Amino acid sequence: MTLEDHVGDILSKARKSATLTAEVAAAAAGLSVADYAALESTGKSPKPANLLKLAPVLGLNGPKLEGIARGWHPPAIDLSPWRELRQIATTQGGNTVNCYLVWDEVSREAALFDTGWDAAPIFRLLDAEQLQLKHLFITHTHTDHIAALGPIRERFPKVKLHSSSKHAPVDQRTRANDFIHLGSLRITYRDTPGHAEDGATFIIGTWSEDAPHVAVVGDAIFAGSIGGAREQLALAREKIQQQIFSLPPDTLICAGHGPVTTVALEKEHNPFF
Known part of the structure; x- marks a missing residue:
C-alpha cells in the first residue's frame, strides 16, 4: 500500500496551514512558481527543490522531508502477532x-x-x-x-x-x-x-x-x-x-x-x- 501523501501533499498541507503563498514557498525552495506548483501537485518538480531550506519556512523537519522525497516507506510489518x-x-x-x-x-x-x-x-x-x-x-x-x-x-x-x-x-x-x-x-x-x-x-x-x-x-x-x-x-x-x-x-x-x-x-x- 502506497503512502497517503507524497512530498507535494505534505508541502501543500503545511503551506496552507501556515497561510503562506506559493510564491513564498517557491522562493525558499529555489524554484519558479510553476515548478513549485508541479511539486505540490505531483510530488516532483522539473528542477531539484531545496527542501532543507523550504522545510523550516513551512514548519517541517528538513531531513525527514527529504526522506519522503527519496521514497521512504514504512517497512512491511508482520501482522501475525495480531491474529484477530x-x-x-x-x-x-x-x-x-x-x-x-x-x-x-x-x-x-x-x-x-x-x-x-x-x-x-x-x-x-x-x-x-x-x-x-x-x-x-x-x-x-x-x-x-x-x-x-x-x-x-x-x-x-x-x-x-x-x-x-x-x-x-x-x-x-x-x-x-x-x-x-x-x-x-x-x-x-x-x-x-x-x-x-x-x-x-x-x-x-x-x-x-x-x-x-x-x-x-x-x-x-x-x-x-x-x-x-x-x-x-x-x-x-x-x-x-x-x-x-x-x-x-x-x-x-x-x-x-x-x-x-x-x-x-x-x-x-x-x-x-
Missing part, C-alpha cells in the same frame, strides 16, 4: 479509506473501527470468521469513514456505537476514562482533534501472546504525514504528541489512509515532527 485484526480498504472516486475489524478469538465478538465506503467486505469477513458485531467505534465523522454506517446498523441493530461527535446521542459519546472489554481485549479512548473536531483514537490492548498495543487513529496521523488540519495544525500536532507519541514505541498505528506504521517509525520519519 484485519484492515479493510474500500475505494470510491479514487479515495481509498481503511477501516479495521478486531475480535475475541473465544467469544467471536467483534468491534469495527469506522466503516469505509462499502459494507460488503465487512460482512464477508464477519461471515467468514463467524463473528457477531458488538461495537462500532467512529474515529471521526467525515463521509469516507462513515459512509457504510446505514447498512451496518441495519444488519446489526443492537451494535453499540461509540463516537466523539457532539451530535451523537449522549449514550453513544466517548468519554476520557471509558474502556470497553471485548472478550480478553481492552479498548480505550484518546481525544485527537485537529484534522476533525471530533477526532478520536482508540487503543486496543491486552492481545494474546502479549502483542503490542494497536492505535486506530483515523486521519490524525498517517505513515509519513498527518491529516489536513489547516488552521488547526498546531492542535493536531499537540494531540498527536500527547496522545499517540506517548504510547509505547512498538504500538501499531492503524490509520484511515495508507499503510500501517508504528509510533517509533513516525517519530523517526514523519516530517511534521
Whole structure:
C-alpha cells in the first residue's frame, strides 16, 4: 500500500496551514512558481527543490522531508502477532479509506473501527470468521469513514456505537476514562482533534501472546504525514504528541489512509515532527 501523501501533499498541507503563498514557498525552495506548483501537485518538480531550506519556512523537519522525497516507506510489518485484526480498504472516486475489524478469538465478538465506503467486505469477513458485531467505534465523522454506517446498523441493530461527535446521542459519546472489554481485549479512548473536531483514537490492548498495543487513529496521523488540519495544525500536532507519541514505541498505528506504521517509525520519519 502506497503512502497517503507524497512530498507535494505534505508541502501543500503545511503551506496552507501556515497561510503562506506559493510564491513564498517557491522562493525558499529555489524554484519558479510553476515548478513549485508541479511539486505540490505531483510530488516532483522539473528542477531539484531545496527542501532543507523550504522545510523550516513551512514548519517541517528538513531531513525527514527529504526522506519522503527519496521514497521512504514504512517497512512491511508482520501482522501475525495480531491474529484477530484485519484492515479493510474500500475505494470510491479514487479515495481509498481503511477501516479495521478486531475480535475475541473465544467469544467471536467483534468491534469495527469506522466503516469505509462499502459494507460488503465487512460482512464477508464477519461471515467468514463467524463473528457477531458488538461495537462500532467512529474515529471521526467525515463521509469516507462513515459512509457504510446505514447498512451496518441495519444488519446489526443492537451494535453499540461509540463516537466523539457532539451530535451523537449522549449514550453513544466517548468519554476520557471509558474502556470497553471485548472478550480478553481492552479498548480505550484518546481525544485527537485537529484534522476533525471530533477526532478520536482508540487503543486496543491486552492481545494474546502479549502483542503490542494497536492505535486506530483515523486521519490524525498517517505513515509519513498527518491529516489536513489547516488552521488547526498546531492542535493536531499537540494531540498527536500527547496522545499517540506517548504510547509505547512498538504500538501499531492503524490509520484511515495508507499503510500501517508504528509510533517509533513516525517519530523517526514523519516530517511534521
